Amino acid sequence: MSNAEAHTQAHHEHHETFVSKYIFSMDHKMISRQFLLTAVVMGVVGMMLSILFRLQLGYDGESFAILNTLLGDKWAPGGVLDKNMYLALVTIHGTIMVFFVLTGGLSGTFSNLLIPLQIGARDMASGFLNMLSYWFFFISAMIMLLSLFLEGGPASGGWTIYPPLSALPQAMPGSGAGMTWWLVSMGIFVVSSLLGSLNYIVTILNLRVKGMKMTRLPLTMWAFLITAIIGVLSFPVLLSAVVLLIMDRTMGTAFYLSDIIIAGEVLEATGGSPILYEHLFWFLGHPEVYIVLIPALGITSEVISTNARKPIFGYRAMIGSLCAIGFLSFIVWGHHMFVSGMSPFLGSVFVFTTLLIAIPSAVKAFNYLTTLWKGNIVFTPAMLFSIGLVSTFISGGLTGIILADSALDIAVHDTYFVVGHFHIVMGMSAIFGMFAGVYHWFPKLFGRMMNTKLGYVHFWMTIIGGYGVFFPMHFLGLAGAPRRYYSYSDYPIFENLVDLNQFVTFFAIFGGVAQLVFLYNFIYSSLFGQKAVENPWKSNTLEWTTPVEHIHGNWPGAIPEVYRWPYDYSKPGIEEDFVPQNIPLAPGEEEH
Amino acid sequence: MMRILAVLIIAMVVIAIAQLSRIHELSKKIRNKREEDISDNANRFNAGLMLVSMFVYFGFVIWQMVVWGPLMLPEAASEHGASIDNLWTFNWIILLPVFFITHILLFYFSYKYYYKKGKKAYYYPHNNKLEFIWTIVPSVVLAVIIIFGLITWNKIQVTTDENPLKIELYAKQFDWTARYTGNDNVLGGVNYLLVSGTNPLGIMTESTIDEKEAEYIAEIEKLEASLAEVMPDDKREEVEHKIQMFHRFVSRIIDFRTGSNDLTTGSDDKIVKGELHLPIGKEVEFTIRAQDVIHSAFMPHFRMQMNAVPGEITRFVMKPTISTEEMRVKLDNPDFNYILLCNKICGAAHYNMQMNVIVESQADYDQWISEQKVFIAETAVENISKETPIADLK
Numbered sequence: 001m002s003n004a005e006a007h008t009q010a011h012h013e014h015h016e017t018f019v020s021k022y023i024f025s026m027d028h029k030m031i032s033r034q035f036l037l038t039a040v041v042m043g044v045v046g047m048m049l050s051i052l053f054r055l056q057l058g059y060d061g062e063s064f065a066i067l068n069t070l071l072g073d074k075w076a077p078g079g080v081l082d083k084n085m086y087l088a089l090v091t092i093h094g095t096i097m098v099f100f101v102l103t104g105g106l107s108g109t110f111s112n113l114l115i116p117l118q119i120g121a122r123d124m125a126s127g128f129l130n131m132l133s134y135w136f137f138f139i140s141a142m143i144m145l146l147s148l149f150l151e152g153g154p155a156s157g158g159w160t161i162y163p164p165l166s167a168l169p170q171a172m173p174g175s176g177a178g179m180t181w182w183l184v185s186m187g188i189f190v191v192s193s194l195l196g197s198l199n200y201i202v203t204i205l206n207l208r209v210k211g212m213k214m215t216r217l218p219l220t221m222w223a224f225l226i227t228a229i230i231g232v233l234s235f236p237v238l239l240s241a242v243v244l245l246i247m248d249r250t251m252g253t254a255f256y257l258s259d260i261i262i263a264g265e266v267l268e269a270t271g272g273s274p275i276l277y278e279h280l281f282w283f284l285g286h287p288e289v290y291i292v293l294i295p296a297l298g299i300t301s302e303v304i305s306t307n308a309r310k311p312i313f314g315y316r317a318m319i320g321s322l323c324a325i326g327f328l329s330f331i332v333w334g335h336h337m338f339v340s341g342m343s344p345f346l347g348s349v350f351v352f353t354t355l356l357i358a359i360p361s362a363v364k365a366f367n368y369l370t371t372l373w374k375g376n377i378v379f380t381p382a383m384l385f386s387i388g389l390v391s392t393f394i395s396g397g398l399t400g401i402i403l404a405d406s407a408l409d410i411a412v413h414d415t416y417f418v419v420g421h422f423h424i425v426m427g428m429s430a431i432f433g434m435f436a437g438v439y440h441w442f443p444k445l446f447g448r449m450m451n452t453k454l455g456y457v458h459f460w461m462t463i464i465g466g467y468g469v470f471f472p473m474h475f476l477g478l479a480g481a482p483r484r485y486y487s488y489s490d491y492p493i494f495e496n497l498v499d500l501n502q503f504v505t506f507f508a509i510f511g512g513v514a515q516l517v518f519l520y521n522f523i524y525s526s527l528f529g530q531k532a533v534e535n536p537w538k539s540n541t542l543e544w545t546t547p548v549e550h551i552h553g554n555w556p557g558a559i560p561e562v563y564r565w566p567y568d569y570s571k572p573g574i575e576e577d578f579v580p581q582n583i584p585l586a587p588g589e590e591e592h
Numbered sequence: 593m594m595r596i597l598a599v600l601i602i603a604m605v606v607i608a609i610a611q612l613s614r615i616h617e618l619s620k621k622i623r624n625k626r627e628e629d630i631s632d633n634a635n636r637f638n639a640g641l642m643l644v645s646m647f648v649y650f651g652f653v654i655w656q657m658v659v660w661g662p663l664m665l666p667e668a669a670s671e672h673g674a675s676i677d678n679l680w681t682f683n684w685i686i687l688l689p690v691f692f693i694t695h696i697l698l699f700y701f702s703y704k705y706y707y708k709k710g711k712k713a714y715y716y717p718h719n720n721k722l723e724f725i726w727t728i729v730p731s732v733v734l735a736v737i738i739i740f741g742l743i744t745w746n747k748i749q750v751t752t753d754e755n756p757l758k759i760e761l762y763a764k765q766f767d768w769t770a771r772y773t774g775n776d777n778v779l780g781g782v783n784y785l786l787v788s789g790t791n792p793l794g795i796m797t798e799s800t801i802d803e804k805e806a807e808y809i810a811e812i813e814k815l816e817a818s819l820a821e822v823m824p825d826d827k828r829e830e831v832e833h834k835i836q837m838f839h840r841f842v843s844r845i846i847d848f849r850t851g852s853n854d855l856t857t858g859s860d861d862k863i864v865k866g867e868l869h870l871p872i873g874k875e876v877e878f879t880i881r882a883q884d885v886i887h888s889a890f891m892p893h894f895r896m897q898m899n900a901v902p903g904e905i906t907r908f909v910m911k912p913t914i915s916t917e918e919m920r921v922k923l924d925n926p927d928f929n930y931i932l933l934c935n936k937i938c939g940a941a942h943y944n945m946q947m948n949v950i951v952e953s954q955a956d957y958d959q960w961i962s963e964q965k966v967f968i969a970e971t972a973v974e975n976i977s978k979e980t981p982i983a984d985l986k
Contacts, residue, residue, distance in 0.1 A: 083940045158937045164902055165885040165938060171765070172939045258903025259784040261764075262884045266785065268837055274886055274901055308705070310713035317723045339888065339897045341880075341906030344749045348742050355738050362730040363723070365694060370722070372701040374714035378630050379638035379706065387642070387702050391649075394694050398687045401734075405741040407676050407748060408683065411895045414888065414935045449627035451613060452634070460641065467652065475660040480892030482935045485943035493892075493931060496663050520606075524613065529627075536628035570713040577712055592717050 024135075026127030029550050031134045032113035033445055036438070038141055039105025040522065044515070045145065046096035051512050053089045056081040058505025060487045060498075075153070084173050086486045087156035091174070092148060094159030095182070099189055100144065102292040102426060104137045106434045107231075110295060111200045111224045113441060117543030118218050120209025120562065122553040125202040129195045136192035140185045147181035155182035158484060160285070163256040163277050167248045170263040180249070183242050190239045197228035197235075204228075209542070211562035216581065218541050218566040219312060222319050223298020226326040227291050233330070234287040241280035248272070275340055282333035290329040292426055294322060296433020297364065297393075300386040302566075303436050304368060306539045307383035308375030309577045311567035311592070314367045321360030321367075328357045338406040339413050347406045354404035361397055365390065376570065376577070380537065381455025382440035388463050389432040395467075396424030399474065414484075417477025423470040428463075435462075435518070442525065443532030447548045450529060454521040458514060465511025472504050540566045540580045565592055630707070639706035646699035650692065665892055666923060669914040669930065669951065672748035673895035679744045686733060751909050753875035759868075761880045761932070762793050763887035763900040766941040768932060769793060772862040772961060779879065780858015785845055787883070795858040795967060796848055805845050812838045862964040868932055868949045871957035875911040890935035891949060893919075899936055912951040919951075 025031060052071070055064050063079035070076075075085035112130065116123050124130045147154040156174025157166040161182065169176040204217075204225045217225075244255040254269035256277045261267070305312040312318060334342060334350035368390045377383065399421040402408050412418060435458075442450045481494055488494040488501075535544035542562070546554050560582035568579040573589070585591065668677045705713075758779050760771035771793055773779050780795050786804050787794040794800075815835050819828065849855070870876055880889050882900035889908070890897045898908040920928045934945035952960070 083943075087937065087940070087942075162886055162936070168885070171885050260884055260902050261784055261787055266787075266841070268840065270903070273903060275904070308713060309707075311715065311717040313716060314718045314723050316718070317727075340899045341901060341904060344745065348745060351741055351745065352738055355734050355741075358734050359727060359730050363727055366726040367723075369694065369697050369701060370716070372698070372705060374716065375701070375705045376708065376711055376713040377635070377639070377702060377706050379635050380628070380630060384638065387698065390698055391695060394691065394698070398691055401687060401737065402680075402683055405679065405683065405737070405745075407679055407741055407744040410748075410897050411673075411676055411680070411892070413897055414890075415892075443628075451616075452627045452630065453616075454613070456634070456638065463645075467649065471652070472656060472660070475656060475664065478664045479660075480665050480933075482890065482933060484937045486940075487943050490944050491931065491933075491946065492927060492929070500660060500663070520609065524610065528614075528617070530617065530621075533626075533628075536626075567717065570715050572715050 024131055026123070026131045027550070027552060028112045028116050028124045028127070028130060029445075029554075031130055032109050034134050035105060035108035035112060035137065036445065038138060039101050039109060040519070042096050042100040042105065042141055042145075044519070046093050046101060047512055047515060049089045049093040049096070051508055053081065053086055053093070054505040054508040056086055056486065058502040060489050081486075083486045084153055084156060087158070087172070087484065088148075088153045088174050088178070090484055091156045091158055091161075092144070092154050095144060095155075095186075098159060098288065098292065098426070099186070100137075100141050102430050102434070103193065103231075103288070104141070104189070106292065106295050106430065106437075107224065107227055108134070108137060108196060109434075110220070110299060110437050110441070111196065111228070113445060114220055114543060115200055115203050115224060116207070117444070117546060117554060118221055118541050118566075119204060119207060119212055120542050120559045121203060121207035122555075122559070124199050125207060126199055129199050133192050133195035133199065136188050136195065140188035140192060143181055143185035143188065147178050147185070150177050150181065152176040152178055154178040160281060161245075162281075163245060163248065163274050164260055164262070167245060167256055168260070168262050169249075170265065180246075183246050183249075187239060187242055187246075190235045190242070193231050193235050197231040200224055200228040201232065209559045209562055212581075215316075216562055216565045219301035219315070219318055219322075220295075220298040222322055223294045223301070226322050227294045227298075230287045230294075230326050230329060231291050234284040234291075237280055238284035241277055241284070244280075245277065275337070275342070278337050278340060279333070282336045283330075285336065286333040287329040289422075289426065290325055292430045293433075294325065296389060296430045296436075297322070299433045299437040299440070300368070300389045302541070303382045303386040303440050304371050304390075305567050305569060306440075306537050307378045307380055307386075308371055309378065309569045310371055310375040311569055312367070313370040314363070315565065315567060315592075317363055318367055321363045324360040325357060328353060328360075332357060332404075335404055335406070335409070338409045344406075351404060351406050355401065358397065358401055358404075361393075365394055365397070379456075380439065381450070381452060381459055382436040384456070384459040385432045385436035385439065388459065389429050389436065391463075392424050392428035392432060392466070395471075396421055396429060400425070412477050414482055415477035416473040416481050416483055419483050420470050420473030420477060423473070424466075427470065428466045432462075435459075438522070440537065441543075442529075443536050443548070444543055444546075446526040446529070447532050447550070448525055448529035449532050449536065450525040451521050454517055458517045458521065461514030461517065462511060465507050465514050468507030469504050469511055472500055476500060476504075535580075538576075538578045540568060540578055542581055545580065545582060568592065632707075632709070635706045639703045642699050642702040646695065646703075649695065649699075666919065667914075668893070668895045669912055669919060670894040670896065671911040671913055673893075673910070674913070675744050675747055676895045679740060682740055683737065686737065749909075751875065751877065753911075756875040756877040756909060757871065758877050758879065759870075760793070761868075761878055761889050761900065762883065763881070763889065763934065763938075763945075764883035765885065765939050766934070766945040767865070768868075768889075768934075768945065768947040770864045770868050770947075771795075772864060772964065773857075774860025774862065774966065776857055776860065778854075778857040780861050781848075781853050781855070782858075782881070783845075783848060784883065785841055786848075791967075793863060793881075795861060796853055796855055797858045798849075798855050800858075801845055801848050801855070805842055808838045808842045808845070812842075859967060861967045862961065863967055864964055866947065868947055869957055869960050870912050870949065870951050871954045872912055872915045872951050874954065875909060878908045878910070880906045880908065885938050886936050887934045887938050887945070888936035890933045891930065892933070893930050897935060915951045915953065916949075917952075 065079055067076035067081055068079040075082045152173040155178045165171050166175055166179050247253040248256050254272035256274050257269035257272040259270055301312050332354040335354045338347050439450055439455055532548050545560050562581045563584045564581055566581050570577045668674050758773050760779055762769040782794045784794050786800050791800050812835055815831050880898050880900045882902045887900040894910055896908055896910050898906050920926055930949035932947040932949050
């Protein structure tokens, strides 16, 4: 460490107060923990909301004291969920899970923690922007949570908030103040996401330590880089969609409105198009799916390679397929709009581009399988979740191929088939990636170990719960059951789906209970868990060369130089089954 | 009391778990065991569970197919629906084997290659040939899927009948209205400004334009008269604003008389609520509109779905091939009915925006349609019935 560096470091530690260390911290490790804790809280709320509306779907019209206790007489009179509240719960559940848990939570936590540590940087390029990014995220999350307590209820037009439903307060109670709060929250969220993403990109491109070539970056870094690029290019489009919607709601513009009579009132607006909103929304919305999934894939690549004690198979192909997925994600959005009245020719184009995405996805899946083949697999909880991710990625990906086919989509668009598909991908794959990350990097986050046995219990219960909830949904969809329905009792054709719905509700509760095991393990271990050692998983990447106790600047001395790629596991001719990146090549040793 | 007891029990359970794990931690410390040291037993156990998972997962999938398969929608009751069903079968034939094979590999590898001390994993960073193969094979398979998908997609867009039956589906919170043509098989022009109690779909005819124009002019006069009263400034502004708007409505309505609008074809249209009747074997071109928010016309049995978007007209063409009676026999359910649902979230009662669909023989259909009232006649009748009570009052 140079004198100047040592000086800065001492300087920082000297002046650190409670506020600058724990609240307005600019240290990426603290910000990462802040993101994680916020995401865990949001995740608990999102999960609870889903159980509340699952009760109604499984036991239509039956009274549950818990609904009345939690929601009060207004939203659950006599313990039966109100129709408007049902839609509100569905909407906020989706919003929280997609944006606050899987975008802010997943990317925010692990990009922040791992980028400086794995590329060998003392911190993010801009600690200040990084701090702002978290606090915008926090404010946005609070606005979203508080909107649950508004007089007219929170936004309830579905997480996609299509106008005119979301533009007209007369259309439903949730389109009043609740929608305003949703839009404001989302606007702030976009700011947070942009600040974060810019920082991630700049840091990865500019602050790599000597020897850390782009082709020596761990796949997590590649994943976070591509995620950040997608975010920077797509979130502004959501912002413009939101701004235009706010203008339609408050300033009498008509970007999305045309020829409308609502609640007996004839609106003057003519010439706007709700389809414009759909295009803008899904121009973010589809890349968003990959913003959620790619970090999970990156984490999985790292965890599978480490715990199979074997290099990730096809490193360059993995990078190539990530880039291909990232690029293609921008030209597939129309597959959400096959039945919107869009030109059938345009539909064909989107069928083509969407199905192309299956190729890099298939390459990834095969590469994971080959990495496991002839490995020496250590079943840490993180490894279990990564294997679970591969299973769900395949299961959910295959139904994606069906939904990409416009002709098939006509039959199941907006039914439970779609709900099953994207929950297996986002609610299982992406969440599994997040869990894998938490179990794997917990020693880096909190300096302690999580309980392994409880981790096993958590994984096996979660995968049973997850498949128990989301697999049957495909059958509901194939039976024609539309999503976002409060009740199916008025339809003779859905009469015999009651058992199926109860089955789903049962497993939803089971899966919810499984998360209590995680929560307990998470909280207990972060406070009292076994103290971690420097490199518990015998891993190659640079973060495991930092001391367990967090220090400013990450490494007490000089940052270790990098001499090799991160996947030298079980390399022939070397006794240990791992060689960290900072070990120079032995004389005559080839890189890979 | 029960609640306090429940809380107490939960608290006790939490404390018990905490204590147990504390003991567990301590015993681990004594045995010098660390969390990251995964024991041989644990590895073997999880590897075993991976193998078990394979059977459980496959068993679960097959069990669902057996138990819930019969609850799925019956065969498509429309011509294009049958081609969609074929495409489904084709896709399943490709995708199910992929699902099973990849999962067998995943679970088997996870089971077979669990950690054994002293063993080293096979260092196998890449193999260009292998990677090439599994880029090309999925590409070829997907090309086949794309080609068959697009062939079907293009096929179902094509209208085969030269003069299909034209029916309009009109969605509003929270019901459906259907409009049939008269004998001319042409649906009259429409505009939302013409919607009124007697003209729920805003059909454009000389009389509806006159009526609506008169209505707005009357409204303007009433509002102007009200301006004579004393009222707060903001209220006055609001009224003035409304007057201006109604003036603009009037000029827009007057414009309907000029231009290319056909005002003659709408008068014989028939407006139907409650049930949608379709003749079997006749191609139907649905035009779909919405009054307030986006809705979606979804007829699952016909594999038909198309959004209803305010300000736009969307279309869907289909030909019913199985009558309601035939389907009742097939399903052995005398009460069965085809159904039209709303499949785009549209508000509180979205879940209950339905209409029964009856597919019947041409003769039955002709009989039924001849019994439906003609739009203008109906309007006239309603006008009379509306005026009568006022006359009585006088």
